[in-house]
Amino acid sequence: MNPKNPYPVLNELRPDTGQEQKVRCFPFNSADSASHPHTPDHFVLILFKEGNGTHTIDGTDYIVRPRQLHFLFPGQEHQWHLAPETRGKKLIITRLQFEKFSPGLPHPIARYNQQPVIDLASEVFQNIATEFSLIQKELASAPPSWEVIGLRTGLIATLASQQAERGLIDRALPNSYTNTLLLKFNDLVALHFRKQKSVAFYAMQLNVTPNYLTILCKxxxxxxxxxxxxxxVLQEAKKLIRTSGMTIKEIAYELGFNEIAYFSYYFKSKTGLSPRQYRNQV
Structure with missing residues (x-):
């Protein structure tokens, strides 16, 4: 530990050694936080129960406080300075396993990436802490149910999203119009994405121009x-291919593609795999 800095620092991300686990969930404190580095190929949820410090994510400093949830995504650069009393729990998910869980998230991944730190009300914190504990318990079973773990991960994301949205309203931010509009955009996408895939449709529903909506999203x-x-669209396609038992043609029509060839081209252009290759892989 640097004598000039009494807080442990996580400066470097290094791959784990040994056989990689799909999901890990474990308690941490400031004493061992620097000894548990995680690879950039991992998605990480960090639940802070007590303590304080600073967590830097992609060059932005976030103040660490009790009852917070932090989201980290593969490829993000981060380090933290934590006070000695800091403790909480980590949920670490491999990139491949998170890709299987992500269709169950209530919002597009970019939304969590944009707001990586969420302050939690006491009741919400307790509910999320319970889900962490239940995931940890499920991982200890033989074999664990990945479906249950995925559902509980989605529930954590839902609870955190609801808390974040309430926070925006409660603080009455100057850009509340923008936040409200983008929340409506997310809701409209969730409702209409199977049939409506153009920005123009959603912009019309929101009474703004497509260009303005794109600027706000960026x-x-x-x-x-x-x-x-x-x-x-891609999240839902992956979910249906993986879990529904529907044919590729049926999935294409379900998602509003009139031609299976175009659906296959669309899917492969986003994933590098054809729908059938993806189904065989998972």
Whole structure:
């Protein structure tokens, strides 16, 4: 430990050694936080129960406080300085396993990427802490149910999203119009993405121009509006291919593609695999 800095620092991300686990969930404290590095190929949820410090994610500093949930995504650079009393739990999910869980998330991934730190009300914190404990318990069973773990991960994301949305309203931010509009956009995409895949449709529903909606999405989510729509389509396609038992043709029609050839081209252009190759892989 640096004598000039009494807080442990996580400066480097290194791959885990040994056989990689799909999901890990474990308690941590400031004493061992620097000894548990995680690879950039992992998705990480960090639940802070007590303590304080600073967590830097992609160059942005976030103040660590009790009852917070932090989201980390593969490829993000981060380090933290934590006070000695800091403790909580980590949920670490491999990139491949998270891809299987992500269709169950309530919002596009870019939304969590844009707001990586969420302050939790006491009741919400307790509910999320319970889900962490239940995931940890499920992982200890033989064999664990990945479906149950995926559902509980989705529930954590849902609870955190609801808390974040309430926080935006409670704080009455100056850009509340923008936040409200983008929340409506997310809701509209979730409702209509199977049939409506153009930015123009959603812009018309929101009484704004397609260009303005794209500008807002880039500013808030670091992704254009069309990417968020496509991401939702792709998440649902992966979910149906993996779990539904429907034929590829049926899935294509379910998602609003009139031609299976175009659906296959669309899917492969986003994933590098044809729908059948993806089904065989998972």
């Amino acid at each position: 500013k808030k989510f670091r992704a254009p509006a069309i990417s968020l729509i496509q991401q939702k």
